[in-house]
Amino acid sequence: MKFTSTLITLALGISLGNAVALPTEDVLVVRDDEALPFELEGVEAFDVEGDEEDELATRAVRPIYHFNNFPSKGGKCAKRQYSGGNVKDAGTDAGKLADRGKQIGTGKYPHQYNNRENIKFSAKCKGKTLQEFPILESHKVYIGTEATPGPDRVVVTVSKRDKKGNVDVTYCGLMTHEGAKNKNGFVACT
Structure with a gap:
């Protein structure tokens, strides 16, 4: 279920095209060791645990x-x-x-x-x-x-x-x- 909602969100974001302003460092979070059936160019994979969520929030802010x-x-x-x-x-x-x-x-x-x-x-x-x-x-x-x-x-x-x-x-x-x-x-x- 989580995997499906991630794909739907991703597809919706792509279909909106230029109508959406994306931050300079996009973050894609996949939980419970789910894997995407495709690779996204330029996207790093990493685990998010505890204090790392604060780090992600900090990195997502434009410097x-x-x-x-x-x-x-x-x-x-x-x-x-x-x-x-x-x-x-x-x-x-x-x-x-x-x-x-x-x-x-x-x-x-x-x-x-x-x-x-x-x-x-x-x-x-x-x-x-x-x-x-x-x-x-x-x-x-x-x-x-x-x-x-x-x-x-x-x-x-x-x-x-x-x-x-x-x-x-x-x-x-x-x-x-x-x-x-x-x-x-x-x-x-x-």
């Missing part, structure tokens, strides 16, 4: 991003100058991808930066998980298809999305591989 601490003047990595807009563009993409749990490119960006070099970042980032994301000399935003992400990175923290959809993306600093003591190490940019 509202708050960008904190981003510099208006930008920064300089070696001889490469970045405007405040370049820094915010890279940080924006890093925050949105991290919020959605997505990574791009062969380096899987954004990814956690463990700061083994003890770079001094903004005090607003102390004790939080740091995320690194490429910032390109071309001043374009990294999309993961470039041959190399280059040596420079923007570093941000990204809060978990709350029930109202708020996500804080906080700028921590810029860093570069150029001039680092170790091959994969970093030094702070100015």
Whole structure:
């Protein structure tokens, strides 16, 4: 019976076509280990239990991003100058991808930066998980298809999305591989 009602609801939603506005992250819940007799493209299967229902409700809310601490003047990595807009563009993409749990490119960006070099970042980032994301000399935003992400990175923290959809993306600093003591190490940019 539940399976039939799920199919009817799905068919009704499809037949309404463009008359229905769908959220950016659709959620299909199938209970009691029921299986659909077909696959839905782009739909993940997962179990819903207890506190996970709250998590689903949070994920279903459209995110509202708050960008904190981003510099208006930008920064300089070696001889490469970045405007405040370049820094915010890279940080924006890093925050949105991290919020959605997505990574791009062969380096899987954004990814956690463990700061083994003890770079001094903004005090607003102390004790939080740091995320690194490429910032390109071309001043374009990294999309993961470039041959190399280059040596420079923007570093941000990204809060978990709350029930109202708020996500804080906080700028921590810029860093570069150029001039680092170790091959994969970093030094702070100015």
